[in-house]
Amino acid sequence: MSAGTLNISEIFHSIQGESSFSGWPCAFIRLAGCGHGCFGCDTVYAERDGVTLEVGEIMQQVLAFRAPFIEVTGGEPLLQPAVHTLLRQLCDLDQKVLLETGGFLSVEGVDCRVHKIIDLKPPSSGVCDQNNPENIELALAAELPLRSAFEFKMVLAGRDDYEWATSLLDEYRLTDSFTIMMGVAFGKLDPAELAEWMLRDRLRARMQLQLHKYIWDPAMRGV
Numbered sequence: 001m002s003a004g005t006l007n008i009s010e011i012f013h014s015i016q017g018e019s020s021f022s023g024w025p026c027a028f029i030r031l032a033g034c035g036h037g038c039f040g041c042d043t044v045y046a047e048r049d050g051v052t053l054e055v056g057e058i059m060q061q062v063l064a065f066r067a068p069f070i071e072v073t074g075g076e077p078l079l080q081p082a083v084h085t086l087l088r089q090l091c092d093l094d095q096k097v098l099l100e101t102g103g104f105l106s107v108e109g110v111d112c113r114v115h116k117i118i119d120l121k122p123p124s125s126g127v128c129d130q131n132n133p134e135n136i137e138l139a140l141a142a143e144l145p146l147r148s149a150f151e152f153k154m155v156l157a158g159r160d161d162y163e164w165a166t167s168l169l170d171e172y173r174l175t176d177s178f179t180i181m182m183g184v185a186f187g188k189l190d191p192a193e194l195a196e197w198m199l200r201d202r203l204r205a206r207m208q209l210q211l212h213k214y215i216w217d218p219a220m221r222g223v
């Protein structure tokens, strides 16, 4: 692949389902490839080869949706160096750009205009020990207003995950500075149970559901 091309799994128009932007119409660019191997990954199909497209062609397709937000996701989008060209060029066109990353690679070098949604993978993911601590450090080191371009997302499958999450939030005092989106792995943890824990603990985090999985068939692609 040349420096100006990306391996793309799909480009589609949907409702943003998992972040503080949940509910907004959004155009998505899903990059192919990840290899992180989280248990319960809901985009395993993005592991397979996608199609190679020039950055210009990708921009043309995604801009055609005229969506208020454009999200670059995966797979793991940060595995492909040309993603930085894509992100920068979208920002140069004054697009509101979101990047969703699995959190095992550093977001250093991502254009500061991009809103970064960073996963913190809990124990049930099987890859909890691979959360990249640099991302928390970079976020904490950022001055305002750049700090507000970071948010963290935790998708929990049970009580052990919740206890891990609250202890991480305490350790770095993340809720003092960032939006923390806390949700349930679809079908694995009852949302009412998570809500009860969050309320009981007076947790300063936002609860979320994977909205697209309630609107459409949870196994559906391209949403």
Ligand code: SF4
Pocket: 034, 035, 036, 037, 038, 040, 041, 042, 043, 044, 074, 075, 076, 101, 102, 103
């Ligand atoms: S980081 Fe995301 S895309 Fe990669 S395996 Fe984990 S859940 Fe799937």
